[in-house]
Amino acid sequence: MKKIQTFKLALAALLLSSSAAFPFVATVSAAAPEAPPVSSAPNWTPTQIDAYAEAAMQRLHIPGLAVGIVRGDRILYAQGYGSAGPGAGPMTAQTPLAIGSTTKSFTALAVMQLVERGEIALDAPVTDYMPEFSLADPARSADITVSDLLHQSSGLSTYDGVAFLSRGTGTLEHHVADLRKVSQTQPAGVGYQYSNLNYNILGAIVERVSGLSYEDYVQRRIFDPLGMHNSFPSPERARTAWTERSGLRPPSGHQFLFGLTVPTRLADHSGTVPSGYLVSTAEDMSKYLLMQMNDGSAGEERLLSAENTELMRQPSADMHDGSFYGMGWVLTGDSAGHNGTTENTYSEMRIRDGYGIFVLANSVDPLVVGYSGLIPGIDDILHGRAPSLDSLPDFVKLYGIADGIVLAIALLFAGSVRSLFRWRKAFRPTGWKIAWNSALLLVCNVAFPLLTLHVLAGLAPWDVALTWAPGIGWGLVLLPWMLFVTGGLKLALMLRAIAGRRRAVPGEAHGTAA
Numbered sequence: 001m002k003k004i005q006t007f008k009l010a011l012a013a014l015l016l017s018s019s020a021a022f023p024f025v026a027t028v029s030a031a032a033p034e035a036p037p038v039s040s041a042p043n044w045t046p047t048q049i050d051a052y053a054e055a056a057m058q059r060l061h062i063p064g065l066a067v068g069i070v071r072g073d074r075i076l077y078a079q080g081y082g083s084a085g086p087g088a089g090p091m092t093a094q095t096p097l098a099i100g101s102t103t104k105s106f107t108a109l110a111v112m113q114l115v116e117r118g119e120i121a122l123d124a125p126v127t128d129y130m131p132e133f134s135l136a137d138p139a140r141s142a143d144i145t146v147s148d149l150l151h152q153s154s155g156l157s158t159y160d161g162v163a164f165l166s167r168g169t170g171t172l173e174h175h176v177a178d179l180r181k182v183s184q185t186q187p188a189g190v191g192y193q194y195s196n197l198n199y200n201i202l203g204a205i206v207e208r209v210s211g212l213s214y215e216d217y218v219q220r221r222i223f224d225p226l227g228m229h230n231s232f233p234s235p236e237r238a239r240t241a242w243t244e245r246s247g248l249r250p251p252s253g254h255q256f257l258f259g260l261t262v263p264t265r266l267a268d269h270s271g272t273v274p275s276g277y278l279v280s281t282a283e284d285m286s287k288y289l290l291m292q293m294n295d296g297s298a299g300e301e302r303l304l305s306a307e308n309t310e311l312m313r314q315p316s317a318d319m320h321d322g323s324f325y326g327m328g329w330v331l332t333g334d335s336a337g338h339n340g341t342t343e344n345t346y347s348e349m350r351i352r353d354g355y356g357i358f359v360l361a362n363s364v365d366p367l368v369v370g371y372s373g374l375i376p377g378i379d380d381i382l383h384g385r386a387p388s389l390d391s392l393p394d395f396v397k398l399y400g401i402a403d404g405i406v407l408a409i410a411l412l413f414a415g416s417v418r419s420l421f422r423w424r425k426a427f428r429p430t431g432w433k434i435a436w437n438s439a440l441l442l443v444c445n446v447a448f449p450l451l452t453l454h455v456l457a458g459l460a461p462w463d464v465a466l467t468w469a470p471g472i473g474w475g476l477v478l479l480p481w482m483l484f485v486t487g488g489l490k491l492a493l494m495l496r497a498i499a500g501r502r503r504a505v506p507g508e509a510h511g512t513a514a
Contacts, residue, residue: 043384046077052377052387053081060369061395063254063261064091064362067378068286071355073294078283085252085263085362093283094230095251096238097362098266099347100340102285103278104199105292105312108150108328110206110217112308115146119209122147129205133176136183144188146205149198150327151317153191155184159458161195161275166463168269168277172214175271176204192317192325196275199328203274214274225301226291228284235266238279253344254363257471258406259399261363264344267467276340280347282360289349289356313351339372343468346371355382367469368402369393406475413479416486420493437494445487449480 049067057065064084069077078093088095114120126133126144135141140155148154160182167178179197186193203214210217215233223231232238242250252263269277280288291298292313295306304312315324315331323332330338337350346361348371359374370393377387456465456476465473 044381046079048381049077049378050079050081052381052389053079055389056374056377056392057082059389059392059395060371061256061259061261062361062363062371063263064095064251065374066091066093066095066282066360068093068282068289068358069355069378069382070286070290070293070357073290075283075286075290078286080282085249085254087249088251089248091251091362094281095360095362096230096232096279096281096284097251097253097345097347097360098235098277098342099280099285099360100342100345101196101276102338102340102347102349103274103276104340105328105338105349106218106222106278106288107199107202107206107214107274108312109222109304110214111146111150111202112304112312112327113221114206114209116305116308120146120205122150126201126205129208130176133201134180136181140184140187146202148188149202151192152194152198152325153189153317154193154195154198154201155186155188155190156182156193156195156197157185158194159460161197162460162464164197164200164272165269166267166461166467168267168272170271172200172204172207172271172274176201192319194319194325196272199275200272206274218278222303223284225303226284226287226298228280228287231278231280231284233278234270234273235277235279236268236270251362253342255344255470256363256365256368256399258403259395262470266343276342280360282358285347285349285358285360286356289351289358293351293356337375341366348372348375350375350379352379353383355379357382367472368398369395402472406472409475409479413482413486420486420489434494434498437490441487441490441494445483445490449483452476452480 049069053065053067056062062082064080064082066080067077068075080090080092080095082091083089084091084095111120115122120129123145125142126146126149127142129146133141135144135156144154164175164178168175179201182197206212206217207214212220215237218233222228223233232241239250242248253266254261255264256262266277287298291303292309296302296304296309312327313329313331313336314326316327317325319325319330323330325331326336328338329336335350335352337348337352339348340346341364344362344364346364347359349356349358357375357378359371359378361371361374364371373392377389377391380387459465460468465477469476
């Protein structure tokens, strides 16, 4: 998910600079057996995948992971590992979790189905289907087409897409209406900018054109035809279904609090499902990949023509990193895929060299440890190569460094607070001390916290940082304000000492003359 990758890199740089899963009972079809079958491919065995998945989970501290592998018209492998969460049983290939921005491929598929029926035209402006649609500049937003939204070239920014992560409550229609104050950062069609807002608008178009809610559309026209029986068109529906089907607690996503794994629950994202909050499983996503790899058909069911299925994965918008954005797919070299991140889950799918791979984790770390190396390791096994665990982030090492930095900052701050009490009695306002401490105050208690807040605010609103990066994210938000407070106290004490010295000087001079 590009927004999270950007958020992760920038927050990590900022941090370093501061050192100055429902286990449903389900009948599994013969094409997708619960126990992984022995593959007919000569280069790999399920045992190799098992060993790699378990070793990767241990290195990355992932509580629960599920993997699906397909080729031709068969699911070759579908297996879960670890725990689905407290009281939720083991993680299996049938454990449903929110799949993040991997959802965008489904939203694009829904749009293309309506295009194929002649109900939507790719080059038509959004206002043809939603006359009330408008951004901050109505004239410019009127130029946005359906194709612009699909290819992430509407001019809506990555930042605004991140900002609305904390404003996902309510209906999809209300969410799109709230965009009237949002400005485009460039004209529609000019260039690529990844933004969740594009796909939320597409979801609203699907609702308006089809006469169904986005959730009902996906359920009836994608999940049901594909037999994706453990997938749900929203986290809320998933929780309701769990209550009806199982006596266990629902699967939990997890976040990391200074390296400690903490189970958490998704916030309400009912108004932003089309960009990142469909719920699925490794087994069901394997069925989805088979459909995509077989020209839009699954057995007797055809969801999309071969021509339009191929069109979805055509390179379109240059992402300026060697990749191109299609319609809910990222095209890099000979592979097509997409990843997805929510507050507490991670998913990724990839099609390459005749194989389709899907991974689903019930944890995520947007700041320190990434999971993008999982699929390349599995791909190595499928092609007869030995995967390298060293290519995956070292959780223990990275959190040792991050926590060490946090501890150092905390000790420095504690020392700064402690020094306030010494200042009150011991500060002597000589010229060089005043100059030195004024410079320190300006740098440490004004410039640095202002820079921190400026950089953080440019990445995401504070409420998003607090939700998506607990622990270290909290520190990055609170530290500047603590520095402001201690700096203000030090300044007050310094001014008090200077004033006291000025009052004392005349008396001292008089006594000397006498």
